[in-house]
Amino acid sequence: MGLLAGLVGAGLALDRAFPPDLSRLEHTARLVTDRAGRPLSALPAPGGIWRLPTTSADVPPHLVALLVAAEDARFAWHPGVDPLAVGRAAFQWLRAGHVISGGSTLAMQVARLLEPRPRNLRSKAIEAFRALQLQARLGRQGVLDAWLTLAPMGGNLEGIRAGALAWFGRDARNLDPAESALLVAIPRRPEALRPDRHPAAARAARDALLLVRAARAPDITAADRTLLAGDVPRARQPMPALAPHLSREADRAGEGRTTLDAPLQRALEALLSEARAGLPPRVSTAAVVADLRRREIRALVGGAWGDETRAGAMDLTRAVRSPGSTLKPLLYALSFEAGLARPDTLLEDAPARFGAYAPENFDHGFAGRVTVAQALRRSLNLPAVAMLDRLGPLRFASALKRLGAVPRLPAGAEPTLPLALGGVGLTLRELLTLMAPLGDAGRAGALHWQANAPAPPPAPALDARAAAEVAAILTRPFPDGGPAGVAWKTGTSWGGRDSWALGFDAAHLVGIWVGRPDGTPMVVHTGGATGTGLALPLLARAFTLLPAAPRPSRERDRTPAQVARAPQDRLRLLFPVPDTEIAGGEVLLRAAGGRRPLSFLVDGAPLPGIPARRDALWGPREPGFYRVTVLDADGEAASVSVRVR
Incomplete structure (x- = not known):
């Protein structure tokens, strides 16, 4: 022993x-x-x-x-x-x-x-x-x-x-x-x-x-x-190399599991790689795809990994750039929330000075009297600056911070009217964070990618009705074709340095950036160095990679009283029904359910009507495809696509 x-x-x-x-x-x-x-x-x-x-x-x-x-x-x-x-x-x-x-x-x-x-x-x-x-x-x-x-x-x-x-x-x-x-x-x-x-x-x-x-x-x-017992492999396969920028961010954070979706990531990388082949040598691209409700990033391309001429090692989704006109939707939503305007409010797009500041439109022309909906869809500058002047730049900057993005201004500078046109520094991830409440009943929450440490769920931060009205204005067909039911907005920073396109449907949130990593102006001959010419076609193609968004279930966004509604009390369009064809003339739009007052919109433009009623008259001006939307007092929305022969 x-x-x-x-x-x-x-x-x-x-x-x-x-x-x-x-x-x-x-x-x-x-x-x-x-x-x-x-x-x-x-x-x-x-x-x-x-x-x-x-x-x-x-x-x-x-x-x-x-x-x-x-x-x-x-x-x-x-x-x-x-x-x-x-x-x-x-x-x-x-x-x-x-x-x-x-x-x-x-x-x-x-x-x-x-x-x-x-x-x-x-x-x-x-x-x-x-x-x-x-x-x-x-x-x-x-x-x-x-x-x-x-x-x-x-x-x-x-x-x-x-x-x-x-x-x-x-x-x-x-x-x-x-x-x-x-x-x-x-x-x-x-x-x-x-x-x-x-x-x-x-x-x-x-x-x-x-x-x-x-x-x-x-x-x-x-x-x-x-x-x-067949043959053995005759060649060594390359090690996995998807999402190189986010993977290195995950490694630095000590995280091994992300919220990304590998097949979608592979498809998005291929899409942007193909797009870069048609761009000048020093121009790069970046993109983010996220789940709208959960704010989980599903795919992220930070740049042209391995291409030193395009600064491929930089994660351009985190680069601070001028957002151009991409903040206008949020500006109008805050104005709706504050009672300063509605989608049918008339604005003047005409030469104007705001002290020493005299903004111009991108084409140096003026549209005259327009509605807010028209001003936003056409991305007119003068109406946006005038609206910010009424809302207040400091109030707008504070709202950006409340919704998840701290605006970067020059040292010692105060928020001023150029904020409306992109006079602030933000990243692609932050811009998507700001866009998300417009498609998610006003709920704000940061994008995140850590599967093992989920972020807090989005919380109400913007009036749901105001968000839904802006979303209805932005929901329209892509110019060169693409999936239906997508709300989108483009932006171009001063001098054509940055081209942006942001969009969302009922389930997804997508952002595209095109530009030079060093921040100098792009020289692009085809389509121009604009958000519409460069980034928007990529946004439309990115949405084709995603599954069709189901009709949104709003259960998580409702109050207990709203959840208790019977199905027949849910907001819905009685006429038109999906894919209706209309011969022309005046059409009576009818809705059921929801909480009054109701608002009817066609391609984002509101129709005149009596708020207590559940119908409105619409007279299509010309043949084509239109999107009819009804909104209720809780920000609920129901939409259908129709064709006028």
Whole structure:
């Protein structure tokens, strides 16, 4: 008993005096995933090593079963060193005069991977001691996870997850038994069994593992061995490299899982890459797609990653730029909320001075008397500046902050009237944060991408009716075609430095930026360096990548009294119904449900009517497609598309 206690004490003393070096397990590559756990980007460990942390939960059960059967059949009971295997190896060595089998356990292999040494008896003894230490410190599960993380896969690849991505182009969880067998076989001779350089040897090693060792692994059947033992991969796949800008942001924040959607991210990157091919060399693009209700970013392209001429390493969704006219919708919504105007309020678009400030329209012309709805759709400058003069620049700047974006002004400067036309610094992410309340019943909340640390839910910050009226004005067809039911606004900063297009439908929020990363003016001959010419076509194409937005469910936006309404009390259009064709003449629009007063709009322009009534007359002026909308006192909206023949 005393001898046993002495041995244990000596072992503990040696363990404290000579602790194992676990730094290789600590210095690993990072894998950033989308919201479903699919790989987005892999970032290498120091030295360019692809060593991804891996646990048994990251691999299929049949791989673990095969690994134990092939490498350490008594793994479940020995303390890190298998005395039966060691005894067998020693007997074979003495009998044959050379090494027949090594007797290494998984713990001994991990010890060798952590601290490589020359292959001799002294090294074997040290590995045995380290194996006992590792299994005592990490436990069996820890040893298994260490092997899955450190196993060499050829070249600069280490671990099962890195091997699965490089040799099969997919996550380790999805490996079939034959693929698992190859990854278990490669670590025996990593360079000699690389399938891209020695495919025949790699296949033979894999098949031997399946045919000889798999009898001990019940999860791998004879049918698996017959059907799945096909060819091995002949080329190494590139490591995942989607969303490079956001992936590095996630890595800096210590987050591995994002809210992105990998297929959508891939499609958006391809769309913007194709668009950049038609732009001048130093012009870049950036885009963000978010879930309107949750404010979760689903796809983000920060720029032309890898293209130094376009400053590809910069995340241009975070670049502070002038927003041009993209703040006008929010300006009018705040004016509606304050009772300063309605969509049918008449404004003058004519030369005017505001002290020393004399704004002009983009085309240097003037439209005369227009409604607010017309002024916003045509993005006229004079009416917007006049409205800001009535609302107050300080009040507007305070509202921007309340809705989630702190306006950046020159040091010591106060908010002034140029705010209406983009005289402030904001980012693409911030502009989408400001646009979102217009499509979400006035609820404000910041965009976020961290799946494991969700942001607080959006909260009411803007009058729902005012938001819905502006959304109705902005909902119109794209000039060159695109999905219906999208509200959009473009913007161009002074000198054509920035081209913007922002839009939303019932479920999605999308923003596009086109410009030069250095902030100098663009020189673009086709379509002009404007939001309409450059960014809007990309916005329309981005919406084609998204699933059709369902008719919005407003349950989460309602008060308890509104939720309690019976279905027949919900706001809806009785006439016209969707896809109605009208022959012309005066049409009586009729609605049911909702809380009065009701407002009827056609393409965002309000119709005259009596607020207490549930109908209004409309006389279409010419054939074409129109969008009819009804709004109630709670900001609820119902819309349909009609055609006038």
